[in-house]
Amino acid sequence: MQSVNDYYSAIQLRSDRWSSLREATGALGRDPQGKKADALRSQIEELFTSLALIERYWAFPGMQAFDHLRRQFEHGNLDDLAFGVHRVTRALTTGAYRRRHIPLDRESAEVDDHEDEAMLSPEARALTKPYFEVMIVDDLNEHQERWLKTNVGRMRRFEDPFMYETVIVPSLEDALIGILFNHNVQAVVVRPGLRLKSGVDLPILKRYLNRVGGAEGLEGLKPENFGAELCRLIASVRPELDAYLVTDRSVEEIAGLDLGICRRVFYNQEDFQELHLNILRGVQSRYKTPFFTALVEYSKQPTGVFHAMPISRGKSISRSHWIQDMGAFYGPNIFMAETSATSGGLDSLLEPHGPIKKAQELAARAFGSKQTFFATNGTSTCNKIVVQALVRPGDIVLVDRDCHKSHHYGMVLAGAQVVYLDSYPLNDYSMYGAVPLREIKHQLLALKAAGKLDQVRMLLLTNCTFDGVVYNVERVMEECLAIKPDLIFLWDEAWFAFARFGPTYRQRTGMNAANVLRERLKSPEHAKAYEKQAGKLKDADDEKLLMTRLVPPPDARVRVYTTQSTHKTLTSLRQGSMIHVNDQDFKGEVEQSFHEAYMTHTSTSPNYQIIASLDVGRRQVELEGFEFVQRQVEAAMSMRKAISTHPLLQKYFKVLTAGDMIPDAYRESGVESYYDPHQGWTDIWECWEKDEFVLDATRVTLAVGGTGWDGDTFKTQILMDKYGIQINKTSRNTVLFMTNIGTTRSSVAYLIEVLVEIAKELDDRLDDASNMERRAFEHRVKALMEDLPPLPDFSRFHDAFRSDKVTIEGDIRTAFFLSYDEKNCDYLDLHGSINEAMASGREVVSASFIIPYPPGFPILVPGQVVSAEILAFMRALDVNEIHGYRADLGLRVFTDEALAQRMGTKLPEAAE
8 A cells, every 4th residue: 555655635545545445345355264364454444544534524425424334344244344335436436426325335225226427428417416515614523513414404405506515624724624635615614613723643634734834823813713714714725615604703803804705604593594595605606607508598599590600500501411420520509509699698709798798707706807808719819919908109018038929929019119038048958947037127127227117018928838837926026016116917827727726826826916916015014014125225236126025115006917728728619718807007097998909809700609618617617626726736746756756767758847947046945846756745835935936737848858759759750640649849858748627647647658668669679779770879869868059048139120229129010010021131041141141240130030849939030130049049950840931042031221221210319
C-alpha cells in the first residue's frame, strides 16, 4: 500500500484506499484461511483506520455505514463485508450515489433494480436530479447529530429540483478542510456550537489548511466570533458556495462583522423548512442558464421561417437528398436551435436586454468581474476590442513582446506608440518566460523622466504564458500604480480561465487581484503605509525605486481587463470567449468607446450555440469548477511524478520544473520542483503566495531532445501520427502537455504507456545500432540539447518610426501601412544579400511581422531594425512555418529611399 506522502491529493488517496479495500476484502472473502489471510487482515485494518479520518468529510457512504462495514470485518462477516465495500467502490467510481440511494446489504440490493450509472444514456442522466452535499458545522454528539440530520432530511420533497445529503463536522478547521476536500459541498450551515481546532492529524489533510494560510492568527478569536470568521474564510477559499449562519447574537453585533458569502442569518431558531428552501434557492441561482434555457424553449416553438439561414430548423437538411449524413451526424436539436432571430424569447449579442444580458451578469458574478461580455469569435477578437476601446492614437502602451499576435495587430489598429518589454529567455529550451517586474518599472520610470508619463495608457501582459509562467498579478499592479496611478492593465488570460475556481490559482488572476486592491486602497492601514513609504522615498533615485516594493497611493484607480478563451480551458464550443472588466472608470470614461469597439469586431450574426455553451459553461464552473480544476491539477501532478520516477523514461525525457523555467531571482520561496523523488510533494501554496513568477502545475513541459527528435517531429510524427495523442505547442527540444478539466487518470496512464513504449523502442534501436549510427544519434541529441541559438531580445524601432531618441516607443501603425506600397519594400535573402547590406552599415528594417511557429510570436515587427542576433536566430530556425517570410524571395524590408523619405517628413525637433 502506497504511503500517504506519495499522494498529492486526498481525493486520489481516498479513491485508491477504497479500491485497495475492495481488492483486499474480496481476496479475504474468497480464501479466509489461506496463507495471505493474516496479511490481508492487517491490510484491511490499516485501510479502515486511514479511511476513518477521511470519510467524516463526505456524506456517502457516511460514517454510520462506514462504521457498519468496519463492524462486519471485526465480527468476521467477510462475504457481507466484501459485498458492501464493492457496492461503495462501484458507486463512488460511477457516481451512482449522486442519483439514487445505494443499499449496502444483500437483501436491499436484490430489489435495487435501477440501471447501473455507467450504463445510463446522456438523455437519461439529464432527467435525474442534480445531487450536492450540505456541510453543517457544529460540535455535536452522536445523538444530536442524528437528530439534526433527521430534521433536515424531513424537509425534502419529491418536487424539489435537487437532492442533497448532509455531512456534519465539528470545527472551523474541519469545515475548511472539508470544503477543500469535498467537491460535492455546495452550501455550508454554520451553527453556534462549533469549535476552532480539528481533531484530525493527517498531513495530507492539513495540507489543505495551508492553502488558505492555515488557521494561524485565530487563536485569540472569541468563540462567539467563530461562525462569522468561518463565513469570511469560506468566501476567500470557495466564493461560489452559499453559507448560512445560525447565531444567538443580536442583529446589531452581527451587522458590524464581515460575513463573507453568508446569504442569510438565522437567529437562534431551528427553522429547518426555511433553511431547506434557502439552500435550494441558493443552488438554483447558480444553476440558472438564462440564454441556454431560452434557446431550448425557442427550439420547441412551431415557427414559419422567413428570414436568413436556410439551415434554421433544419429545413435545408431534412429536404435534401444529398446531405442527410450531416443531419445524422449532428442530430436534430442543433438545427432546431439555429436561427438569426433575436425575438421569440431570444436576445441580441450586440444590444442585449434579455437572456444574454442575464447570462453575462451571471458570468460576471462567477468570475469576480464588474462586467462580463461574451464573444463568439475568440480571444484574438476580445484583445482587439479592449485595445481599440481604451487606446487612442499616440497613446504609449507597454506590451509583452512575446504576447499573442492579436495584440500586435491591435496596436496597429489603435495607432499606439509601443514599448516592447523583453521576457527573460530560456535559451536551453528555446522559449521565453515572462517580463520581470524590474523591467516594467524601469520603462515606466524612463518614460516618467522623459515627461511622457501622461501619455502612458496601458500595460499589456500574458498571464499565464502558453508555457505556464504565471505573474504575481497583484504585486505588478501595486507597483505600477505607485508610478502611474491611473495605468490600465490588460491581462491576456486566454489559457487561464479555469484559475478562478482553484483557491491557489485564484489569487493570481486579474479579477481577483483587482477586487483585493480596490478593498485595500480604501483601508486606513494602506493610507498610513503609503504616507510612511512616500516619506522614505522622497528623494530616491531610480535604482532605489527599482529595488523597493512600491506602495500605490490611496487615490490610485483600479482599472483592470482580462480576456479569456473559455473554450480553451473550460466548457465551451470553439471560439467561445469572455471579456471581464473591473474598471473604476468604465462607466464614466470607457463604456461608449467599448460599445463601439465591440460593434466593430462582433459579428451581427453571432453563433447562438457558442453563446449557449458559454452560459452552460458558467453554470458548470460555479457548481463543479472547483472539483474539475482540482482533478486537473491532480492529473498533471500524477504525470510529473510518473515520468520523474520512471528509470527508463529518465534516460530520454525530463519534466521541466519551476527551477528549470523560472530563474532563482524570481523564486523567493526557493521552491525548485513540485515533486521530488526523495522528498515527495511540495505544498505549492507558499510559492504561489510569494514568488514573482510561478509555474502552472496543469502544464507539463517535457524536454524530448534526448530522443534525437526535435519538438515538432516528436509532436507530429510520433505522438499524433503513431499514437493519436494531440498537443498544441512545441519548442526546438520540448513538447507541452496541457491537462484540462476533461483530463482523466486513464488519459495520463495512456500517455505514460506511450512514452515508455517510445523509450523501449529507442533502447532497442540503440542496442542494434552501428558505431556510426550511435554517433549520428549523439550528434542529433547534442544539437538539440546543447547547440542552441540564444533567443534574441527586441532590438529597437528605426528612428523613422520614433518620436525621439530618448525613450524606446515606436509607431508600429505607420510602419505597417507604409509597407502597403510595394515600391517602399524590397526583399533580402537571409543567406546572401542581407549580409552584404548589414556589412555595408545599412540599417535593415523589417516591413512585416515575422512569426515562426514555434515559438508563435513575432520575432520582427514592422519598423523594427534587424539585429545580428535576430538574423542568427532566424537562420538557426528549423521549423516549417514562418508567417510573413517568403523562402523564395527572402525577408521583406523597407528600402533606404522609403526610410529617408519618412525621416524627411518628421518634425525638425524630433529628427535631431
